[in-house]
Amino acid sequence: MVQNEDGRLKARALEVIPNGLYGHLSVKMQSPRTPQYYKRAKGAYLWDYDDNQYIDYLCAFGPNLFGYGHDEIDAAYIEQLREIDTATGPSVRMVELAEAYADQVSHCDWTMFCKNGTDATTMALMTARAYREKRKILIATGAYHGATKWCTPMPEGTVTEDHAHHIYYEYNNAQSLRRAVEEAGDDLAGVFATPFKHEVIHPQQLPDEEYARTARQLCDEKDALLILDDVRAGFRLDRDCSWEKIGVRPDLSSWGKTLANGHPLSCLMGSDRAREAAGKIFVTGSFWFGAAAMAAGLKTLELIRTTDYIERTIMLGDRLRDGLEQVSKETGIIIDQTGPSQMPLIMINDDDGNRNMPACVAFCDGLLDHGVFFHPFHNMFITPAMSEDDIDRTIDGCHAVAKKLPSIPMPEVAL
Amino acid sequence: MVQNEDGRLKARALEVIPNGLYGHLSVKMQSPRTPQYYKRAKGAYLWDYDDNQYIDYLCAFGPNLFGYGHDEIDAAYIEQLREIDTATGPSVRMVELAEAYADQVSHCDWTMFCKNGTDATTMALMTARAYREKRKILIATGAYHGATKWCTPMPEGTVTEDHAHHIYYEYNNAQSLRRAVEEAGDDLAGVFATPFKHEVIHPQQLPDEEYARTARQLCDEKDALLILDDVRAGFRLDRDCSWEKIGVRPDLSSWGKTLANGHPLSCLMGSDRAREAAGKIFVTGSFWFGAAAMAAGLKTLELIRTTDYIERTIMLGDRLRDGLEQVSKETGIIIDQTGPSQMPLIMINDDDGNRNMPACVAFCDGLLDHGVFFHPFHNMFITPAMSEDDIDRTIDGCHAVAKKLPSIPMPEVAL
Structure with a gap:
């Protein structure tokens, strides 16, 4: 994953927008690699300016109910x-x-x-x-x-x-x-x-x-x-x-x-x-x-x-939830999943049940390389525009990142 | 000018929207004939649901800078x-x-x-x-x-x-x-x-x-x-x-x-x-x-x-202002025009210089029959999408309405 063009955009934005961005879309509390700008959105996917494609679990923080560019x-x-x-x-x-x-x-x-x-x-x-x-x-x-x-x-x-x-x-x-x-x-x-x-x-x-x-x-x-x-x-x-x-x-x-x-x-x-x-x-x-x-x-x-959009969204959300439970069991990483299947909050906890914020940030950072956009501390959204294959690829990505998580360098990010 | 369909829409709206409408677009303080709903907008014109066409001097209360549907x-x-x-x-x-x-x-x-x-x-x-x-x-x-x-x-x-x-x-x-x-x-x-x-x-x-x-x-x-x-x-x-x-x-x-x-x-x-x-x-x-x-x-x-949009807007606004001054002289109706040419407030005053609110409402009401939409007490907006002919037709309409104004029955409207 390259982020050259996104980095240039972030630098340009810093000149003409306070802090480069404001409000809930700002990625300043996420890993430095997190893309801030997107050039295309369709269905469940986003493309950044470096042509990286992501399955987007934020859904514009909610608005994307039936898929982008419907x-x-x-x-x-x-x-x-x-x-x-x-x-x-x-x-x-x-x-x-x-x-x-x-x-x-x-x-x-x-x-x-x-x-x-x-x-x-x-x-x-x-x-x-x-x-x-x-x-x-x-x-x-x-x-x-x-x-x-x-x-x-x-x-x-x-x-x-x-x-x-x-x-x-x-x-x-x-x-x-x-x-x-x-x-x-x-x-x-x-x-x-x-x-x-x-x-x-x-x-x-x-x-x-x-x-x-x-x-x-x-x-x-x-x-x-x-x-x-x-x-x-x-x-x-x-x-x-x-x-x-x-x-x-x-x-x-x-x-x-x-x-x-x-x-x-x-x-x-x-x-x-x-x-x-x-x-x-x-x-x-x-x-x-x-x-x-x-x-x-x-x-x-x-x-x-x-349409059966809610039923399909729940089915996809449950598929993700079940998969991540399995990932948790297999890797020993505690993935805490709460909320309705359609709007899951997915975070990494320590053994003592406390949030491990650097691990949450590192987990999302790692998923970028698998073409998956997760948020480290905000609830996410499932869209019926996702395919079962999208969910399965996400689970695979989570598995790969979770396995490496203890050894991933924690991103430098102020939380 | 018929307002049958607009009247039906107003009645439908009363059921599902408090007071039928709220905010600055509500015509409840204007004459009862004032259209509330529009089906088409293009350039300087609006069409209501009874197919009446208006030169729109509100310009959506400002947003219409270059003409509707640009x-x-x-x-x-x-x-x-x-x-x-x-x-x-x-x-x-x-x-x-x-x-x-x-x-x-x-x-x-x-x-x-x-x-x-x-x-x-x-x-x-x-x-x-x-x-x-x-x-x-x-x-x-x-x-x-x-x-x-x-x-x-x-x-x-x-x-x-x-x-x-x-x-x-x-x-x-x-x-x-x-x-x-x-x-x-x-x-x-x-x-x-x-x-x-x-x-x-x-x-x-x-x-x-x-x-x-x-x-x-x-x-x-x-x-x-x-x-x-x-x-x-x-x-x-x-x-x-x-x-x-x-x-x-x-x-x-x-x-x-x-x-x-x-x-x-x-x-x-x-x-x-x-x-x-x-x-x-x-x-x-x-x-x-x-x-x-x-x-x-x-x-x-x-x-x-x-583009020369500001210069053209001022030219059109001045043409309207000059025309209405003439109307005022010719009819004896005191048309008070204030503000920049692009955003005129046009109201009818009594001889003592006080606002004659019923006359303002009646004036705008009368203009509807001439295909002109004026507001009785809010500043208006000129768009360069208006033609010189639109302005001249407006002045003619104002002349005709002003001449009859003392005899127009004042609309029943709470102010």
Whole structure:
């Protein structure tokens, strides 16, 4: 694997972009060989500027639901673009897509479209506060709900007041949630929850049903709104809201990433209970009403409804999981796999159960030579565009790297 | 003009979108006949679902810089989409566009891309606070800097703390700005300014040079950052930052709308002075690094550099302005025109100089029958895709409507 051209691009970028890159795509916490720029994406694959090909287990950190450069979805986008996209009013695509979501997602009676996942979580927060003019917002400690003033995980550029009226509770802990609700007293506006615990580095946890039901019950008792942040997991776990299978319906749900298979589209969905409150807040964006991404969203939803993409994704994810368990057994390297099969977090632990971060970085670094792109500490995503052979080649690569892992020089990387 | 199908769409939308629509594109404060949905856009024209054609003076509220459905720009978008768009890393387009902005915009040494204008203003605010870890942000009263918690013009869904450490001053008033800087004391992080005063309803004002120079000087004295919010005006007034002509360079400038002629793209540009601070904040978005909008941005910038689009826009704007002055003289209707020729605010005043809001609404309503889309209280935008004949037809329409204005029944609309 050569990285000459990628290295040149990284150097050029350093001149005209702070730190060369920012946000979740930055590879500065990964091994120095990790490619930062890509020239082509198709199906499950990425190609960097040195013509190395990778099976991409990040899937653009979620948006790639059906495969990069999906012919039907992109054709829907382009066809719409030729008629109308961003204009002085929306097109009928907006009404059609809001109707389709109301049909598809059990708790959804209405939709407000936007561009970032953070737009949708911010609209949820504002709607919850507008609902009964209360202020307290409950958030699980460590949960990621976006990256703007009130929710960015880093303190730089924020002030204490950005977190005013936030109360934190422990995810999956009904007791902790009850205590936080008590602390909010008569001022409870809303409770945020991710569909499962999907933070970086920490083992992922599926939702505890008692916790989820308690959240619903407490919001009903206090006349507050339950917000499910489905930006990362939406339409990957279910063809409905991610808590539908456990029988808990939120009042608001935030969506993004997968909605249009990579075309920029996010939204807030809500139930009738929250409609009036949502209609009070003033939020907008220059490109929120563009028709092309909505046309792509309609085509994506059609594929969600009519294909076995979830079942296939689970099958592929299970195949990978089983294979890596075998690799772990055969090599003695502890590969810790958590979360749903579609969105695995795969990390290397020490014998004592602690994360071995340098080993995680070295493991991903080694996989680059096998044409596999893994992330050392962020959950990954499976796409049905992967083939069984892709999974098997990945397992083989993991086996080869794991065998050599104790002797691989740990990459120099600040963690 | 019939509006049957648009009326049906409005009714359908009411079921699945709060209030039928939200944000700046909502026509609920305009006449009931105002179309809300459009099926086609090309050049300077829009077509609604009843096949009425309009010369569109809103230009998507800014994004339509070179004409809707611009062949070259859309081709650049589509060509890039076929290679790679939203993926696990950006493409070389991101580096190229950041380099191109550093070449084109005098104060710009680096760029951070995003999707909403509000993303860019929020990043500016956070960067200013990260710069010297100070908190106070100066904002001109009534200025629009986006629509999220800290800046939305409406209070619903916000809390007092969303405005913590904001200090308000009067635009174009150096004295007022000095007082606000004094109030900030040792805690001044940054000063926001729009390139000119472009609020709804209020007469637009070009920047007072003393005010602009004072803003620069005070930021230098206090080691704070000067932020020019060029989201609405950027690349419409100048091929550089909008204050370049008056010799005032900001440390940060926020851009959006026009950057990719309607494709979703915004950004924060900054000088070396602000680079380290910008590199500290954690902000990101699922679609911020998509290559297709950046490819469209590169093509848009090429047209900005190589065509006479600004000169043509000014010529068309002046032709409209002169024509409406004549209409005003001939009909006795007071048509108040303020702001730069490219972005006129056109409103009807009473003899006493006050806004006659029902007349503004009735005026725009009447123009619909002449195939002209005007906004009753928001600044409008001229595109070089308009022809001289479009402008002349608009003036004729304005003449016909103004002549009848005193007798037009005022539309029933809540203002």
